Each structure stands twice: as structure tokens, then as C-alpha cells.
Amino acid sequence: MVSIWHGAMQVFVVGFPPLLQSLLFWVFAALVVHVCQQLVEHTAYSVDPSSRRISASHASLCIGSIVWALDVVGLFLYNELSHHVLELVPALSGLVIMVVSARLTIPTLSTGASKRRIALASLWLAVGTLAGHFTITSSHVQSFGQINLLATVLSLGIATGISCYCAIRHRAAKLSVLTPRYRAQNWLDKLLCGGAILVLHWLLVNTFPMHQGNHDTASDGAALLVVMLVFAMAVAMEHLSNLRSDAGRQQLLRRGLSMMRTSALAHNAHSDIQQSLIADHLDRLLHPDNLALHFQPIIHTQRSGVQLEALLRLTDTTLGRINPETFLLVCELQGKTAEVDRMIVCNALDHLCNWRAQGLDAMAISVNVAPVTLMHESFAPWLGLQLAQRGLPPRTLKLEMTEHAVIALGPQMVAAISALSALGVAVLMDDFGAGYSSLGMLAELPIAGIKCDRLFVRQLPQDRRRQKLLRHICALARDLGLSVVVEGVETPEELRALAAAGLHHIQGYLFSRPIAAPDVPTWHRTQLQSQRAALQALLHTPGSGRGSDTSFVPTQPSMHWASGA
Known part of the structure; x- marks a missing residue:
């Protein structure tokens, strides 16, 4: 070791630079x-x-x-x-x-x-x-x-x-x-x-x-x-x-693409860093086991049966809890949208197949998908094959598409929805009223129904203009043969105002929060009927009803994190 050091020092012929030059x-x-x-x-x-x-x-x-x-x-x-x-x-x-x-x-x-x-x-x-x-x-x-x-x-x-x-x-x-x-x-x-x-x-x-x-x-x-x-x-x-x-x-690009899925994402430096981190770990995140699903019930207050909307939940050991909308936007930017959407659809169908095996035959699910997924020429045949392999009737699955995407993509979207309708899978327009609604497109598109955005129910009991608007939407949908679901229903007053407008298909915390997929069968057997009965009681209770029905009052704001929204 000494000889190596001595030999090395002999060829350190260039001295260390002077102090001033070194500092500069x-x-x-x-x-x-x-x-x-x-x-x-x-x-x-x-x-x-x-x-x-x-x-x-x-x-x-x-x-x-x-x-x-x-x-x-x-x-x-x-x-x-x-x-x-x-x-x-x-x-x-x-x-x-x-x-x-x-x-x-x-x-x-x-x-x-x-x-x-x-x-x-x-x-x-x-x-x-x-x-x-x-x-x-x-x-x-x-x-x-x-x-x-x-x-x-x-x-x-x-x-x-x-x-x-x-x-x-x-x-x-x-x-x-x-x-x-x-x-x-x-x-x-x-x-x-x-x-x-x-x-x-x-x-x-x-x-x-x-x-x-x-x-x-x-x-x-x-x-x-x-x-x-x-x-x-x-x-x-x-x-x-x-x-x-x-x-x-790049921010303009992300903002434009995010409008195809949702209008609620914040656009700032913090969100940009989150998106880049998700992109760094995307290969690991894109695995069916990481795409956990919760299901939020959609109920008709005057009919039996229940439909469940699949909502994506992601938690990573390094990144922590991930906003699904941010994750899906990154997938869009990375060109992985069709891949992740098909994974989510398969996960949701697997859960439905498992529930039907447990005797829950009346169950139906809805899944959000992106335009690029739905419009791919192989999507309808692929979806038909997935349903057939699991022995699921096409009517048990509904696909939801954001209003922005449906309206922006015009004729191509019409052809894609028509192919799915021929298969027997209904397509709904999600977040109706949150963007640039076109009544003309409602006549053109072969959709099965619309989901009114939760913006409609804000201050609904006190806002007569919103009440009139919802009544007209209900009448228009009835004339066009479309179903209407109202999202974000959180208080008894909102429920009664919707019933007065003729709208009985609701989704929101007032009835149920999202349920983890493994817990759905237990919820269906033990809580569905009692929650339905409590909902019926609210419709016939005079006055505000808030004080006597605290079990249905939400403890936090509504969070609509949809699997493909």
C-alpha cells in the first residue's frame, strides 16, 4: 500500500491550484x-x-x-x-x-x-x-x-x-x-x-x-x-x-387532454411533479393487482335492483395514495390509456362474475372508459369475448363516457357507440351539464342515458332555476327514451327536490359511499334493503329531515374518482 501511494505521488506533477483560482x-x-x-x-x-x-x-x-x-x-x-x-x-x-x-x-x-x-x-x-x-x-x-x-x-x-x-x-x-x-x-x-x-x-x-x-x-x-x-x-x-x-x-397539452376525461384536476407545479412521478413508476403501477376497485351503488328510489359504478383506487408504497384522475391523465400522456382501461374493465367483470357466482344475479356494473379505448376498432369484439368467457349477459355492463369526449369526437363516437349497442352494452353520457352540452348531439348519439353532474344538485332545494332545469332535463330524456342518473346526492333535501322534479335514479353519499369490491356481497345481503327503506322514509318525511337522519349526512365532501373519468 505504501509503495502504491509513493508511486502515485511521483506522478502528481501538477500541483493543486492556488486558493483564489480554486474558489472561483x-x-x-x-x-x-x-x-x-x-x-x-x-x-x-x-x-x-x-x-x-x-x-x-x-x-x-x-x-x-x-x-x-x-x-x-x-x-x-x-x-x-x-x-x-x-x-x-x-x-x-x-x-x-x-x-x-x-x-x-x-x-x-x-x-x-x-x-x-x-x-x-x-x-x-x-x-x-x-x-x-x-x-x-x-x-x-x-x-x-x-x-x-x-x-x-x-x-x-x-x-x-x-x-x-x-x-x-x-x-x-x-x-x-x-x-x-x-x-x-x-x-x-x-x-x-x-x-x-x-x-x-x-x-x-x-x-x-x-x-x-x-x-x-x-x-x-x-x-x-x-x-x-x-x-x-x-x-x-x-x-x-x-x-x-x-x-x-406541456401544461397546455395536459390541460387539453385532461378535458377529455375530467374538468376537476388542478393544474399547477405540484400536480406536474406528481404526474412526472407517476410516469416514472408507471410500468410498475400498470398491473391488474394494483388497480383496486371500489363500487358505489346507483339506486332507483321506486324500483328494486342496484347498479354499481366502478371507481379506481391506487395506493403505492413509494408514492402513497394516488389520485385516479391524475393517474389516468398520465396514462393518456404515455399512450397507455387503452391498456389500463381494458385492465379496469377486466377487473370489474371478474368481480361481477364472482358476485353472480354467489347468487347476486340482479347486479349490474358501470365502468368509465376513455374515447381512445372505446373507438378502437377491436374494442367491441374484445369486450364481447370478455363477456362470453365469463358467461355474463351484455346488459349487466354499462360503459360511461364523459360529456366532453362524446361531444368532441362526433361521428367517430357515434359509430363506436353503435357497435357496442349492437353487442348489447349500453353507453351513458357521464358528467352531463359539466361542460359544453349539445342538445343536438343527444338526438344524434345512440346512448342509453345520461348522468347529471353533481353541479346540478348544489343548492338545489333553494334554487328554483336549477329545479326547473332538472324538470326540463327529465322531460327531455323521457321523450328521447333515455335514463337519467343524478350524481352527488348528499342530503335529504336534495333527494326530495329531485323526486319533485321526477328524477328517481340517484348516486351519492346519502345512500352509500363507495364500497371495497370484497365487501360488496356482504353489503348487498345485510345493508342494501335497510338503506333502501331508510331512503324511502326520507322521501316521505316532511320538513328538512336533516336532524333526524344524521346517519345519512355525509362527513366529508363528495369525491367522484371514477375508473375512467
Whole structure:
């Protein structure tokens, strides 16, 4: 060990840079780490594959360029090397190597969820950085046969450690949005990395013995230093100035796509980070066992039978509880919508098949699906096969489609709904009235019914205009042969106001909260009839009825997290 250390010290011919130059380089390196982190974060917060690919490409070009400039600037720190003039071909070759190595590793370092993959990508980035440095300085190396093994091992270890540390801290910073267990990044992290880069650069210039510099070329070296600094600053500022514009473009894309499913999602930086985290772990989340379903009853106050709407619930060990609407929007952006919708439909049909095997033959379910799923030419035949394999009559399944999607997609949607109607599966227009309702489309579409959005029941007992509107909707639906379900019914007053308007199909906390799929048979046998009787009693109770029926008063706001909404 002593002999190795002694031999290593003999080839540490380039001394550590002076204090002032070291401090300036340290600050410059910390700023470079900050810029690189901003670019990596922008790539990581992209959700759809195209945006991630474009962001990763831009980030790699910028990161490779400014790291190359940092490396070249660092050569002027040392008195022994300050008069070297870099040759064009080796310098540009080193730039290409650094950019390519960044392009191959930034996607994993920015969005990777596996620490093992992050470590491997960090090692590869470190190898590329070292290779780029040795290419830049190749014309000044006396002999590549004389290598300082200690400097080489330490250089590789520090470079890998910097990349891995930054990637893992970045991953923890994203997760800190969801849980306080993780700490957000700060300038201390960047200063630590800047100091490590200073030590790394000194080790690199001591890896191979260098030729003595030519003092006659000092003026050229100073000019090159200025050019490198200006180049690095220009590249960094240009890419940083574009981040906000690109982030705004991606938000517009997400907002437009979210309207096809729901209008209730918040659009802010917090939700963007959540979406990017879901995208990072999507491959693991997209498994039938992770797509747990709860079912909320839909009841007719004057008839027997019950229908259940499938509602998606997701909880992950790393991400915690996930908003299903956010999860489904990420699936939309990732091009996984049809896959996840079919998984949810299969899960729901499996539950229904199990319940019917237990004697619950009168049960029917409804499942939300996205436009891209329903309009695929193979969906109707696939659905028919799934029903046949389980021995389920088509009438036991209803599909729900948001009003936004039904109206926006016009003729294509008509053909898709017609194919399902021919199969015997009814399609309902969900969230009716929440967007841009078109009465003309109600006449065109072969839908079986509508579900009035819970906006209709807000302040319904006191709002005569809403009462008149609901009465007209009821009359119109009756004339068109459509069923009408009203969502979000939470108080006895709302129930009686709906009954007065002629609407008896309801869904909401007043009757029942969503029920976990395994608990549905027990609920059906032990609670359905008593809850139906209590609902009937509310309809015939004069006055507000709130004080005497506290068991039906909701304890929290309505949450309509539908499986495909």
C-alpha cells in the first residue's frame, strides 16, 4: 500500500491550484451543477414520451457543452498547464463524447426509479466524462503508458459519485412533494458537488504526465479562456430561458387532454411533479393487482335492483395514495390509456362474475372508459369475448363516457357507440351539464342515458332555476327514451327536490359511499334493503329531515374518482 501511494505521488506533477483560482472554479462548478439540475428537472417533469425525449435531447446537448467548457476552463487553473493551446480536433472530439454520454444517460438519471439503474447510468456518464477529458488533453500527454492508478480510480469514483448523488437527491426532491420523509434539494448539495468537481479536475490532470507548456502562447490561452466562458454562459442562458416556454407548452397539452376525461384536476407545479412521478413508476403501477376497485351503488328510489359504478383506487408504497384522475391523465400522456382501461374493465367483470357466482344475479356494473379505448376498432369484439368467457349477459355492463369526449369526437363516437349497442352494452353520457352540452348531439348519439353532474344538485332545494332545469332535463330524456342518473346526492333535501322534479335514479353519499369490491356481497345481503327503506322514509318525511337522519349526512365532501373519468 505504501509503495502504491509513493508511486502515485511521483506522478502528481501538477500541483493543486492556488486558493483564489480554486474558489472561483468552485463557485463556477456549483453554478454549472445548478444549471444541469434545472435541465434535468425539466426533463423529469415531462410526462409524455415525446416531451421527455425532446427535453432529454436538449438537456444532454446543454449539459455536455457546459461540462466540456468547465473542463477546458479548469485547465487554466494550473501554472503548469496555463500556457497550453488546445488543438481543434481533440477539443471538439471531447465535446462530442461528453454530449453523447449525457444523451445516453440523462433519461435514466432524470426519470429512473431504480437505484441500480441510476448507479449504472452514473458510472457510464463518469466514464464518458473521463474519456472526453482525456480526448481534449490527448495532444499534451507525454505517454498514455504511464498512468497514475490512484488518480484514475479516485477520478472514476468521484465522477460516478457526483452523478449518482445528484440523481438520487433529485429523485428525493421529487418525492418530497408527496411525503416529508424526503428532503428537497438546496444550495449546500450544489456546493458540495462543486467542491468535488474541483478535486476531480485536479485528479484528472494528474492521471497522465503532461508536456511542459509553451509560455509564448499565453495570449492565445487567455483568449480561449474568455471564449469558453462566454460559450458556457450563452448555452446555459439560452436553454434556461426556454424552460419556461416549454413547460407552458406541456401544461397546455395536459390541460387539453385532461378535458377529455375530467374538468376537476388542478393544474399547477405540484400536480406536474406528481404526474412526472407517476410516469416514472408507471410500468410498475400498470398491473391488474394494483388497480383496486371500489363500487358505489346507483339506486332507483321506486324500483328494486342496484347498479354499481366502478371507481379506481391506487395506493403505492413509494408514492402513497394516488389520485385516479391524475393517474389516468398520465396514462393518456404515455399512450397507455387503452391498456389500463381494458385492465379496469377486466377487473370489474371478474368481480361481477364472482358476485353472480354467489347468487347476486340482479347486479349490474358501470365502468368509465376513455374515447381512445372505446373507438378502437377491436374494442367491441374484445369486450364481447370478455363477456362470453365469463358467461355474463351484455346488459349487466354499462360503459360511461364523459360529456366532453362524446361531444368532441362526433361521428367517430357515434359509430363506436353503435357497435357496442349492437353487442348489447349500453353507453351513458357521464358528467352531463359539466361542460359544453349539445342538445343536438343527444338526438344524434345512440346512448342509453345520461348522468347529471353533481353541479346540478348544489343548492338545489333553494334554487328554483336549477329545479326547473332538472324538470326540463327529465322531460327531455323521457321523450328521447333515455335514463337519467343524478350524481352527488348528499342530503335529504336534495333527494326530495329531485323526486319533485321526477328524477328517481340517484348516486351519492346519502345512500352509500363507495364500497371495497370484497365487501360488496356482504353489503348487498345485510345493508342494501335497510338503506333502501331508510331512503324511502326520507322521501316521505316532511320538513328538512336533516336532524333526524344524521346517519345519512355525509362527513366529508363528495369525491367522484371514477375508473375512467
